[in-house]
Amino acid sequence: MDESLEQAVSEICDQYNNDPTRLVDVARAVQARFGHVGSPAMDAIAGNLGIQRVEVESCVSFYSFLSTEPQGEVVIRLCDDVIDEMKGSSRVARAFRKELGIDFGETTPDGKISLEWTPSIGMCDQAPAALVNDVVLTWLSSDAARRIVRELREHMDPQKLVHSFGDGNNSHELVRAMVDNNIRKTGPVVLAPATQGDALHKALSMSPAEVIREVKTARLRGRGGAGFPTGMKWDFTRGSDGDHKYVVCNADEGEPGTFKDRVILTERAELLFEGMVIAGYAVGAETGILYLRGEYAYLRAYLEHVLDDMREKGLLGKGICERQPFDFDIRIQMGAGSYVCGEETALLSSCEGKRGDPKTRPPFPAQKGYLAQPTVVNNVETLCCAARIFEKGSGWFAEIGPHGSPGTKLLSISGDCSKPGVYELPMGVSLADVLELCGARDPKAVQIGGASGRMVGEDDFERTVSYDDLATGGALMVFSHKRDILKPVRKFMEFFVEESCGYCTPCRVGNKLLLQCLERIMAGKGVPEDLEYLERLSENIVTASRCGLGQTSPNPIRTSLKSFRVAYEDMVQEPEGALRPSFDLAAALAEAEEIAGRDSTILNE
Amino acid sequence: MSDTFTFTIDGVEVAAEPGQTILEAAQNAGIYIPRLCHRDGLEPAGACRVCTVMVDGRPQTACNFPASEGVVVDNETDQLLELRRDIIDMLFVEGNHWCMFCEKSGDCELQALAYRFGIAAPSFPFQFPADRQADLSHPDIWIDRDRCILCGRCVRASRDLDGKHVFDFVDRGPAKRIAVNAEARLRDTDADVTDEALEVCPVGALMKKGTGFDVPVGRRTYDWEPIGSEIEKRQTQE
Numbered sequence: 003m004d005e006s007l008e009q010a011v012s013e014i015c016d017q018y019n020n021d022p023t024r025l026v027d028v029a030r031a032v033q034a035r036f037g038h039v040g041s042p043a044m045d046a047i048a049g050n051l052g053i054q055r056v057e058v059e060s061c062v063s064f065y066s067f068l069s070t071e072p073q074g075e076v077v078i079r080l081c082d083d084v085i086d087e088m089k090g091s092s093r094v095a096r097a098f099r100k101e102l103g104i105d106f107g108e109t110t111p112d113g114k115i116s117l118e119w120t121p122s123i124g125m126c127d128q129a130p131a132a133l134v135n136d137v138v139l140t141w142l143s144s145d146a147a148r149r150i151v152r153e154l155r156e157h158m159d160p161q162k163l164v165h166s167f168g169d170g171n172n173s174h175e176l177v178r179a180m181v182d183n184n185i186r187k188t189g190p191v192v193l194a195p196a197t198q199g200d201a202l203h204k205a206l207s208m209s210p211a212e213v214i215r216e217v218k219t220a221r222l223r224g225r226g227g228a229g230f231p232t233g234m235k236w237d238f239t240r241g242s243d244g245d246h247k248y249v250v251c252n253a254d255e256g257e258p259g260t261f262k263d264r265v266i267l268t269e270r271a272e273l274l275f276e277g278m279v280i281a282g283y284a285v286g287a288e289t290g291i292l293y294l295r296g297e298y299a300y301l302r303a304y305l306e307h308v309l310d311d312m313r314e315k316g317l318l319g320k321g322i323c324e325r326q327p328f329d330f331d332i333r334i335q336m337g338a339g340s341y342v343c344g345e346e347t348a349l350l351s352s353c354e355g356k357r358g359d360p361k362t363r364p365p366f367p368a369q370k371g372y373l374a375q376p377t378v379v380n381n382v383e384t385l386c387c388a389a390r391i392f393e394k395g396s397g398w399f400a401e402i403g404p405h406g407s408p409g410t411k412l413l414s415i416s417g418d419c420s421k422p423g424v425y426e427l428p429m430g431v432s433l434a435d436v437l438e439l440c441g442a443r444d445p446k447a448v449q450i451g452g453a454s455g456r457m458v459g460e461d462d463f464e465r466t467v468s469y470d471d472l473a474t475g476g477a478l479m480v481f482s483h484k485r486d487i488l489k490p491v492r493k494f495m496e497f498f499v500e501e502s503c504g505y506c507t508p509c510r511v512g513n514k515l516l517l518q519c520l521e522r523i524m525a526g527k528g529v530p531e532d533l534e535y536l537e538r539l540s541e542n543i544v545t546a547s548r549c550g551l552g553q554t555s556p557n558p559i560r561t562s563l564k565s566f567r568v569a570y571e572d573m574v575q576e577p578e579g580a581l582r583p584s585f586d587l588a589a590a591l592a593e594a595e596e597i598a599g600r601d602s603t604i605l606n607e
Numbered sequence: 608m609s610d611t612f613t614f615t616i617d618g619v620e621v622a623a624e625p626g627q628t629i630l631e632a633a634q635n636a637g638i639y640i641p642r643l644c645h646r647d648g649l650e651p652a653g654a655c656r657v658c659t660v661m662v663d664g665r666p667q668t669a670c671n672f673p674a675s676e677g678v679v680v681d682n683e684t685d686q687l688l689e690l691r692r693d694i695i696d697m698l699f700v701e702g703n704h705w706c707m708f709c710e711k712s713g714d715c716e717l718q719a720l721a722y723r724f725g726i727a728a729p730s731f732p733f734q735f736p737a738d739r740q741a742d743l744s745h746p747d748i749w750i751d752r753d754r755c756i757l758c759g760r761c762v763r764a765s766r767d768l769d770g771k772h773v774f775d776f777v778d779r780g781p782a783k784r785i786a787v788n789a790e791a792r793l794r795d796t797d798a799d800v801t802d803e804a805l806e807v808c809p810v811g812a813l814m815k816k817g818t819g820f821d822v823p824v825g826r827r828t829y830d831w832e833p834i835g836s837e838i839e840k841r842q843t844q845e
């Protein structure tokens with residue numbers, strides 16, 4: 003084996019104390035150093051961490067940002083989202099292809115630059131966008147693509163491609179990103195200014211039980227999509243037996259169309275971390291983990307700096323706050339390109355250095371989570387709300403919005419509207435008001451809740467954003483009347499096929515079957531029964547899938563079939579002859595024709 | 608036992624002990640719940656989803672869901688039968704299964720389940736995967752990935768029963784596949800023909816060499832009675 007590789011891998015593993023639960027970090031570091039995690043590297047990692055090689059391969063091959071094959075020194079990942087497509091990503095793609103002389107999935111012959119597609123990178127409000135290694139490039143055009151390639155060829159330094167910085171902390175010296183916050187509306191809970199330490203000091207002046215009671219009184223519910231009552235989750239975790247307890251913040255934000263957590267991480271990281279410390283105090287945890295999606299690696303140095311600063315100020319680390327000394331520290335766990343890792347148990351698998359397979363429930367994370375210890379998993383926005391509840395009081399919070407859905411909600415709005423970006427609005431706001439605010443253009447459909455959410459039409463525009471009506475993690479994509487409704491649906495299904503972990507049959511196979519049928523219909527080869535087929539298959543996938551991914555992945559099809567059935571009906575037709583329109587007789591006979599060395603007589607009749 | 612409790616499956620009262628899964632309690636009572644990825648003696652995985660039942664109206668996999676006092680379990684409803692048929696169907700079209708030429712025919716749990724569910728031919732479109740590599744490198748064992756249904760039994764058996772780790776899954780989604788603990792070839796692992804892992808494959812994916820077609824038609828496991836009969840007989844004997 004190559005000695006320098008062996009040496010380097012051994013050093014990297016040492017940095018992580020040769021701890022197999024840090025395999026994802028180790029693999030990321032090896033990838034960063036050598037451009038891929040090849041076969042000898044996998045052997046070396048396995049040797050150092052004391053695990054089997056096939057375990058390393060199992061993990062490395064799972065994540066799309068890790069590669070077992072050599073890649074270019076620089077990898078350009080163009081965002082393959084429906085919004086990016088609407089904003090012209092195919093023109094950008096063409097320019098990249100032409101300028102680089104390679105196709106997607108390939109590397110230039112000199113081994114320098116690879117070109118890839120990647121699902122939503124959380125920049126739908128500034129699409130088309132791409133990642134160049136860890137650097138985010140937004141508002142792309144074909145001109146920009148050509149310039150990027152030329153500049154890269156000169157210096158091979160992705161950071162140098164950023165010529166101007168975005169607003170707020172995007173221009174911080176540790177971020178230096180061209181990303182814009184696009185905060186269109188601030189609200190009192192999350193985006194209002196905060197005085198550092200306020201929330202934390204107030205929370206620590208109470209007992210842990212009082213802290214939990216306060217969160218319950220505020221009736222706070224999870225902002226990550228599922229809407230579970232936060233106080234109850236903390237209470238369960240507090241009540242579970244374990245040697246250690248953990249607080250994990252879910253900053254995976256992989257749902258296509260969502261980007262509000264990115265803005266919170268950029269502008270309200272202090273508030274978020276205070277929320278984590280409060281949660282830790284409430285449940286009796288000493289360790290917090292921020293699970294940061296790989297796409298947001300550009301924020302990592304800044305977030306580490308915020309954590310250091312808090313440690314210096316006594317808000318984190320040993321003996322936090324003098325009155326009620328307790329220990330709590332936070333580490334950042336990077337993701338590596340996987341949507342299912344946003345599912346809380348898959349996220350914990352990933353934190354444990356494994357492939358992002360969801361875990362069997364029960365036991366739930368509150369009972370047996372990270373390393374089989376009681377664990378709270380909360381969304382970024384939830385933890386910010388929790389912190390603010392201590393600053394302003396649970397009564398104050400509970401009075402915002404309707405009774406069942408107190409507080410505000412951050413919406414990530416993109417698509418056919420003049421003001422895409424982040425909006426903090428009181429819960430209970432109507433879709434019509436939201437569409438007005440964001441300058442929606444002639445809206446025909448809204449995809450609410452991201453790919454796994456639902457597609458609603460004009461009949462539903464009077465409905466409200468709340469747990470009792472349109473519950474959502476906050477993604478809203480607007481489609482105008484000139485759009486073909488089936489295109490986003492197909493894009494979402496492609497996404498789920500790509501992102502399924504593959505553990506269970508209905509999700510692994512079923513989503514592919516759904517996509518194939520949809521493609522058949524869109525190609526004009528569908529028959530009326532196909533609509534019932536889609537419905538039946540969808541229902542069985544939802545019922546039988548093991549985790550939330552498969553339980554929601556048929557939603558785009560199911561909800562669009564409900565709201566826009568005509569769009570499907572227009573595309574299907576009763577077969578004319580004895581053959582189904584999807585049956586391609588010529589293709590079926592082609593091989594036989596080739597073997598026979600003559601044309602089919604049937605075909606030519 | 609003092610802490611035994613009861614619950615119902617399709618209206619029939621069933622006794623269970625704390626820690627038992629619904630599937631275990633059911634089969635002790637002579638009720639067969641179809642299963643593929645699960646096998647007695649292995650840690651359940653909940654992967655194939657064939658054992659899906661309704662527990663108080665919510666779908667759960669019987670192989671790994673704990674039985675508890677008083678729950679109402681539905682097993683043989685029209686909805687569940689259709690759902691299981693769809694899952695079996697999916698597994699057939701996902702791989703390349705040519706029962707008539709397969710050494711496992713008659714002993715294959717996937718085939719037997721299809722017969723039990725009255726599936727003569729799949730209703731989903733065949734995927735005909737072309738990228739599935741066979742591994743004939745080992746002197747005594749071969750892997751035919753065309754037939755693998757990703758149940759993970761061999762992974763668990765090798766790890767938990769043999770104390771090795773010969774197999775694991777790589778890649779994800781539809782590309783997920785079984786891999787061996789070496790760069791590529793089974794012969795470079797410590798797999799041995801006496802491994803328990805070789806006894807657990809429900810289909811013809813992990814096979815011993817030189818044993819194909821040894822058992823004549825008529826004496827194979829499922830030649831006379833459908834899969835699950837052995838469990839259902841327990842009820843009649845009692």
Ligand SMILES: Cc1cc2nc3c(=O)[nH]c(=O)nc-3n(C[C@H](O)[C@H](O)[C@H](O)COP(=O)(O)O)c2cc1C
Nearest residue numbers: 224225226254255256344345346380381384550551
């Ligand atoms: C496929 C899938 C992806 C998810 N992605 C995220 C995510 O990116 N961020 C998030 O906060 N929750 C996500 N969730 C929800 C989490 O499982 C979990 O419910 C949430 O983090 C809990 O936090 P909350 O109670 O504060 O909302 C996802 C769920 C599924 C099924």
Ligand code: SF4
Nearest residue numbers: 503505506509549552
């Ligand atoms: S539904 Fe099944 S295959 Fe899909 S992501 Fe969840 S566990 Fe994996």
Ligand code: FES
Nearest residue numbers: 644653655656670
């Ligand atoms: S037998 Fe229960 S999921 Fe496979």
